Amino acid sequence: MPSAPPPEPSALSPQPLYACLYRPPSSDAAAVGTATLLAIAQEFSPRYERQRDDLVTVDVSGLTRLLGPAQTIGEELRREAVARGVRAHVAVAGTQTAAALIALARPGLTVIARGEEASALAPLPLGLLEKYEVRSQKSEEEALRTSDFVLRTSKKWGLRTLGDLASLPTADLVARFGRPARAWQAMARGEDRWPLVPMLEEERFEASLDLEWPISDLEPLSFVLTRLLEPLSTRLERRDRGVAVLHVLLRLVTRDTTARRLELPTPMRDVRALRTLALLDLEAHPAEAAIDRVTIVIDPTPGRVVQHTLYTRAQPTPEQLSTLLARLGALMGQDRFGVPVAVDTDRPGAFAMAPFATDHNDQRSRLRAEGASASLAEARGRCRAEAGTRGTRGEISLEDSAGSARSALNVVSALRRCRQPVPARVAVADGRPVRVTTDRRGFTGGAVTHCAGPWRTSGEWWTERKLEVRSQKLEVKGQSSLQTSNFKLQTSGAEGAGPWDRDEWDVSLSDGAVYRVFRDRDADRWFIDAIVD
Amino acid sequence: MALARADLESLLRARQLDRTLTTALPQIDPRDEHALAPCGISALDARLGGGFPRGQLSELVGPRSSGRTSLLLQMMAAATARGELVALVDALDMFDVESAAAAGVDLERLLWIRGHLVTNQGLCRELNQRAIEQAMRAFTLVLQAGNFGLVVFDVAEAPADAVRRLPFTTWLRLQRMVEGSQTACLLVGGEPMARSSAGLTLKFGSRNLETGMRFHGLLFDGLEVQTRIVRARAREQEEACVALSTSA
Numbered sequence: 056m057p058s059a060p061p062p063e064p065s066a067l068s069p070q071p072l073y074a075c076l077y078r079p080p081s082s083d084a085a086a087v088g089t090a091t092l093l094a095i096a097q098e099f100s101p102r103y104e105r106q107r108d109d110l111v112t113v114d115v116s117g118l119t120r121l122l123g124p125a126q127t128i129g130e131e132l133r134r135e136a137v138a139r140g141v142r143a144h145v146a147v148a149g150t151q152t153a154a155a156l157i158a159l160a161r162p163g164l165t166v167i168a169r170g171e172e173a174s175a176l177a178p179l180p181l182g183l184l185e186k187y188e189v190r191s192q193k194s195e196e197e198a199l200r201t202s203d204f205v206l207r208t209s210k211k212w213g214l215r216t217l218g219d220l221a222s223l224p225t226a227d228l229v230a231r232f233g234r235p236a237r238a239w240q241a242m243a244r245g246e247d248r249w250p251l252v253p254m255l256e257e258e259r260f261e262a263s264l265d266l267e268w269p270i271s272d273l274e275p276l277s278f279v280l281t282r283l284l285e286p287l288s289t290r291l292e293r294r295d296r297g298v299a300v301l302h303v304l305l306r307l308v309t310r311d312t313t314a315r316r317l318e319l320p321t322p323m324r325d326v327r328a329l330r331t332l333a334l335l336d337l338e339a340h341p342a343e344a345a346i347d348r349v350t351i352v353i354d355p356t357p358g359r360v361v362q363h364t365l366y367t368r369a370q371p372t373p374e375q376l377s378t379l380l381a382r383l384g385a386l387m388g389q390d391r392f393g394v395p396v397a398v399d400t401d402r403p404g405a406f407a408m409a410p411f412a413t414d415h416n417d418q419r420s421r422l423r424a425e426g427a428s429a430s431l432a433e434a435r436g437r438c439r440a441e442a443g444t445r446g447t448r449g450e451i452s453l454e455d456s457a458g459s460a461r462s463a464l465n466v467v468s469a470l471r472r473c474r475q476p477v478p479a480r481v482a483v484a485d486g487r488p489v490r491v492t493t494d495r496r497g498f499t500g501g502a503v504t505h506c507a508g509p510w511r512t513s514g515e516w517w518t519e520r521k522l523e524v525r526s527q528k529l530e531v532k533g534q535s536s537l538q539t540s541n542f543k544l545q546t547s548g549a550e551g552a553g554p555w556d557r558d559e560w561d562v563s564l565s566d567g568a569v570y571r572v573f574r575d576r577d578a579d580r581w582f583i584d585a586i587v588d
Numbered sequence: 589m590a591l592a593r594a595d596l597e598s599l600l601r602a603r604q605l606d607r608t609l610t611t612a613l614p615q616i617d618p619r620d621e622h623a624l625a626p627c628g629i630s631a632l633d634a635r636l637g638g639g640f641p642r643g644q645l646s647e648l649v650g651p652r653s654s655g656r657t658s659l660l661l662q663m664m665a666a667a668t669a670r671g672e673l674v675a676l677v678d679a680l681d682m683f684d685v686e687s688a689a690a691a692g693v694d695l696e697r698l699l700w701i702r703g704h705l706v707t708n709q710g711l712c713r714e715l716n717q718r719a720i721e722q723a724m725r726a727f728t729l730v731l732q733a734g735n736f737g738l739v740v741f742d743v744a745e746a747p748a749d750a751v752r753r754l755p756f757t758t759w760l761r762l763q764r765m766v767e768g769s770q771t772a773c774l775l776v777g778g779e780p781m782a783r784s785s786a787g788l789t790l791k792f793g794s795r796n797l798e799t800g801m802r803f804h805g806l807l808f809d810g811l812e813v814q815t816r817i818v819r820a821r822a823r824e825q826e827e828a829c830v831a832l833s834t835s836a
Contacts, residue, residue: 369770370673371735379733383701386726392701395685406685411699415673466629468810468834469657469687471745474705497747505803561808561836563801568652569811585684587811587836588657588744 070169072116072125073251074099074132075154077144078109079162092143093254095135099128102253110158112151114251129164148172152187153245156217159186172245177218181209184217184242217243258294260287260353269308269345273334276346280330283351288324291355297322299356303333306348313342320413321373322356328374335381376413401514402555403573403584404472468587470571476582479572488562491572493583501565508560513576515554561587625738625772627659628666635817635830640772641787645763648776650792653801655813656744656776658834659790661691663738663774668694672737675730679703679723679743680716699736701726717750724754731765731773739766742776751781759785791816810835 076092092111096103102114115128122128129147136143146157146165153172157165160179167175214220220243228236241248262283270276280303291297301317315336323329359373371379383392393408477498482490492500557573564570569587574580626639633639640646640663648656665688667674674697676683681702689695703723705716720743727741743751759782766773775782780789792815802809813832 369735371733375733375735379729382729383726386722386729387701387704391704392699392726394698395683395688395695395700397685397689397695404684404686408700412696415697466658466662466832466834467687467691468808468836469661469691470684471657471682472684474681497745505801507803507806507808561803563653563803566652567654569801569808586652586682586745587808588653588655 070116071114071149072119072128072147072169073149073151073154074113074115074128074145074147075151075158076111076113076132076136077146077155077158078141079144080109081142091139091141095132095139095141095143098135099132102251104251104254106155110155112155112251114253115147125166129166133164148175148245150245150247151249151251152242152247156183156187156242156245159183173218173221176243176245177216177221179217181214181216181220181243184239187242255294258290258355260290260296260355261351262287263304263348263350265348266346269347271342271345273338276337276349277330277334279349280333280351281326283349284326284329287351287353288326288329291324291353291358294355295358296355297324297358298329298353300354301329301333302350302352302354303337304350304352305342305346306350307342307344308347309344311343313340315340320377320410322359323374323377324358325374328378331378332381335385339385370415373413376411380411380413401512403512403559404470470585471588472585473583476573476584479581479583481572481574481581488560488572488581491562491564491570491581491583498583499566503562504565506560506562508562509558509574510560511558513554513556516556518554559584622770625663626666627663628669629659629662629832632659632815632830632832635828636788640774642770642772643767644787645759645766645773645775645782645785647780647782647786647789648774648792649778649780649789650815651778652745653811654792655811655815655832655834656792657687658691658811658813659792659815659832660740660742660774660776661688661693663772664688664698664740665692665694667738667772668697670737671697673697673699673735674738674740675699675701675736676740676742677701677703677723677727677730679720679741680705680745682745683742699730701730716746717753720746720750720754724758728762728765731762731769731771734769734771736771738772738774740774740776743781744776744778746777748778751777754781756783759783787819789818791818808836 076095078092089105089108089111092109093103093105096111096113099118100113100115104112106112113132115125118128119125122131125147129145132147133143133145136145144158144162144165146154146161146167148154148157148167149169150172153167153176156176156179157167160183209215209220214223220240223240225237225240228240232239238248264279264283266279270279298319299322301319303315303317305313305315307313315333317332317336319332380392390408392411394411396407396409398405398407477493477495479491479493479498479500481488487503488506489503490501491503556576558576559571559573561569561571570583571585571587573582573584575582623642624637624639625642626633627636648660650656664674664676669692674693676698678700681704683700683702685695688698701723704719723741723743727739730736730739762773763782763785775786780786780791792813801811811834813834815830815832817828817830
């Protein structure tokens with residue numbers, strides 16, 4: 056039994072058909088706004104695009120089954136326009152460009168049969184291209200060049216109509232005017248260079264749930280949040296949107312409303328990440344009573360487009376980092392993590408903190424990765440070179456490693472800062488420290504074997520804090536309180552602002568440790584500021 | 589007997605318990621550049637076979653002023669230069685930003701988590717122990733987030749007994765968390781802490797009291813540092829020494 060022939064492609068998907076509505080300038084143009092044209096288009100199809108304030112294109116491809124042939128569709132459009140008080144030009148054609156140009160040129164209703172777009176456009180004046188300034192001319196400069204071409208060059212060349220331009224050899228045209236000439240000729244032939252981009256209404260992303268039984272714990276709330284966020288995330292995905300701000304509105308049994316607002320560092324729509332962030336925020340700011348209604352409102356933003364690469368290492372996603380930072384904030388406190396920032400000051404150990412960025416997929420990291428693979432190859436090559444000479448236990452000569460460190464690598468002697476300097480007792484002979492001891496557990500102290508210094512630093516002596524502190528010191532009774540008040544001024548870091556005046560020494564002790572100690576010249580006291588490690 | 593042991597090991601492997609009960613860590617393929625994190629010091633990288641292994645706990649241990657922090661900053665600089673993100677859990681809040689900047693660490697790619705250190709504990713002696721445990725929880729969170737190139741847990745100046753009081757299973761759990769990931773995990777302390785969970789341990793020690801530190805007149809010039817590489821759990825027991833030099 057012979058099988059049925061496969062259906063024609065045209066039977067499966069309707070042939071493209073576009074209608075264009077053009078509102079010519081008139082005295083009532085101000086009264087009839089673009090919204091009216093859009094409302095007419097909306098009556099016929101959800102796929103419509105506003106080309107200009109007075110020009111709207113509608114995709115009417117599927118309406119032939121519903122309304123009839125193109126002529127009927129055009130008549131219906133025109134009737135609807137008249138009913139709304141709009142005197143509009145209506146054109147129906149197989150391409151957007153042809154429909155738009157015809158609508159611009161001819162009043163009333165014009166229907167162009169499929170495949171006859173070029174012949175229908177041919178008698179139209181070339182100046183029509185100047186009126187049809189759509190998005191194909193992306194820049195103003197290009198639009199001006201189009202005008203210039205149409206108005207001046209066409210006269211010189213003897214071109215009068217779109218047909219004249221369409222019949223010119225494309226290669227020669229492009230050779231004289233560049234790539235834009237190809238676009239002009241395509242328009243003159245009624246060909247579409249861009250697909251129709253349907254307009255979308257602003258969508259509100261909001262969901263709420265009334266609870267039969269009020270809840271007061273976070274655990275049941277997490278299920279509610281998931282239930283609300285999942286459909287919202289799906290809708291966001293369909294619209295290619297991410298969450299910029301997440302509003303959590305909790306109506307309490309006391310009829311009060313608790314509102315939390317989470318500004319996300321990067322657009323995201325992952326339900327688990329959003330739920331975790333909301334829960335962590337609510338954990339830090341709990342509701343005062345049980346909750347009987349939960350509402351989620353999302354401020355959307357265009358979705359994030361990420362181009363991954365094969366040549367760089369995967370970084371934590373912004374969702375992962377946002378969740379991590381929220382968890383760290385709940386655990387450590389918001390001021391205990393971030394990016395360290397070197398501060399432009401002479402204050403020893405000064406620094407500041409900045410928020411840690413959540414999006415690190417930048418071009419710079421790719422460039423770095425290329426350089427890093429070169430350094431790995433270098434290390435591996437050296438490894439191979441030494442593999443033949445070393446045994447199971449070997450030692451690189453001091454000169455080799457020290458030379459490489461100094462010349463190429465410059466390994467810096469690092470410090471470990473005592474964020475609050477450790478009070479020390481320092482014996483001085485001939486103006487140099489000879490013994491350092493402390494009462495602090497872990498700092499044994501001992502005789503000084505080597506020392507370097509002193510390096511005198513001072514700053515911000517012009518500020519008022521110094522006088523305040525001196526008076527404060529006089530008022531404080533007891534040694535420990537005196538030290539505490541003094542620490543805050545001498546503490547390294549941006550938090551300890553105020554004047555400082557001290558002599559610094561680098562000392563190595565008999566226990567093998569190297570410290571940076573200083574004498575506070577105001578208080579005439581010694582402290583351990585840092586450990587060289 | 590040998591057969592019985594092989595059977596037991598295969599059973600453990602089938603249940604993915606082999607790494608916790610035996611000393612075998614997954615072997616590092618030296619040709620896989622994503623399996624190693626070079627520290628940026630070519631002499632040391634050569635000794636390490638290309639760098640520190642990723643997916644394992646490594647340790648930098650040694651006494652005060654032995655050069656641990658200098659090497660740590662060098663590793664962080666190398667990691668950020670590769671475009672990786674680095675997390676530093678600074679349990680006692682002793683990180684020096686100037687030193688890091690001088691070492692070439694890209695600070696924008698460094699997540700610095702500062703522990704709560706209490707200088708005067710008063711009657712509450714457990715505060716700093718709690719600070720270390722809190723830092724350990726932060727360290728776990730960072731490892732769970734994943735995809736950091738280098739994650740450091742720094743308790744170098746913490747009392748040894750405070751670190752020892754962390755449950756032993758902590759290190760096993762961390763090893764399981766980091767295993768198979770692209771993260772180089774580094775513990776910095778006064779003495780080895782992860783014990784059998786550690787993959788690679790670098791033991792630091794100053795060479796000599798007289799020659800281990802360089803002083804030139806009024807200037808402190810740097811440290812002469814000797815490191816010993818110990819691969820505790822590797823299939824091939826290896827121990828090697830590398831001499832390094834730092835400059836102030």
